Amino acid sequence: MGDELSSADHLPIVETRRWASEGDTAAFACALAAVIRAEPALGEIFIALHGDLGAGKTTLTRHLLRALGVTGRIKSPTYTVVEPHQGAGGLTIHHFDFYRFNDPREWDDAGLRDLFAGPGLKLAEWPDNAAGRIPIADLAIKMEAMNDESRSVTIQAASARGQKLLAAASA
Ligand SMILES: Nc1ncnc2c1ncn2[C@@H]1O[C@H](COP(=O)(O)OP(=O)(O)OP(=O)(O)O)[C@@H](O)[C@H]1O
Ligand SMILES: [Mg+2]
Numbered sequence: 001m002g003d004e005l006s007s008a009d010h011l012p013i014v015e016t017r018r019w020a021s022e023g024d025t026a027a028f029a030c031a032l033a034a035v036i037r038a039e040p041a042l043g044e045i046f047i048a049l050h051g052d053l054g055a056g057k058t059t060l061t062r063h064l065l066r067a068l069g070v071t072g073r074i075k076s077p078t079y080t081v082v083e084p085h086q087g088a089g090g091l092t093i094h095h096f097d098f099y100r101f102n103d104p105r106e107w108d109d110a111g112l113r114d115l116f117a118g119p120g121l122k123l124a125e126w127p128d129n130a131a132g133r134i135p136i137a138d139l140a141i142k143m144e145a146m147n148d149e150s151r152s153v154t155i156q157a158a159s160a161r162g163q164k165l166l167a168a169a170s171a
Contacts (some may be wrong), residue, residue, distance in 0.1 A: 092120030
């Protein structure tokens with residue numbers, strides 16, 4: 001019976017939401033950032049961002065990074081695969097975009113494996129293009145554009161840390 005309980009503890013939590021505007025996307029990003037700033041251990045996390053071209057993955061990331069204290073330009077890593085940032089309090093952040101990732105050797109050669117094994121916050125757009133290499137996400141966020149600025153969003157928290165961050169950001 002104890003076993004059943006502990007496995008239930010680790011079932012992923014899946015939530016669906018509707019963000020009516022970019023303001024709602026920004027509000028969610030700010031809520032995540034507030035939790036991470038209050039409890040830096042929750043910033044040691046991998047967030048996978050799913051969704052079609054223009055769904056809002058980079059936009060969500062920009063709002064999150066700003067709220068984490070990143071200053072300066074936040075470039076989309078579409079061409080570079082990864083962009084490094086530093087947040088307030090020295091938080092290391094790596095923003096990945098695997099849209100153009102098609103050479104698996106790059107995983108080791110460009111040090112991507114080391115970045116995922118290293119400390120800090122990792123965010124990845126188009127994670128499925130690195131399937132089999134990229135670790136399982138603590139939080140997986142899927143954004144789907146509806147009309148205009150509205151987004152249908154599915155959030156899956158697959159680890160204890162992801163669940164804690166999501167619960168605290170939603171409180
Ligand atoms: N609710 C919303 N959330 C996020 N972005 C929105 C929203 N409403 C409108 N937008 C706009 O949609 C666009 C999303 O573009 P963005 O570059 O973030 O998409 P993406 O998912 O990163 O695409 P790609 O796969 O090409 O990298 C931006 O111009 C943003 O201002
Ligand atoms: Mg993008």
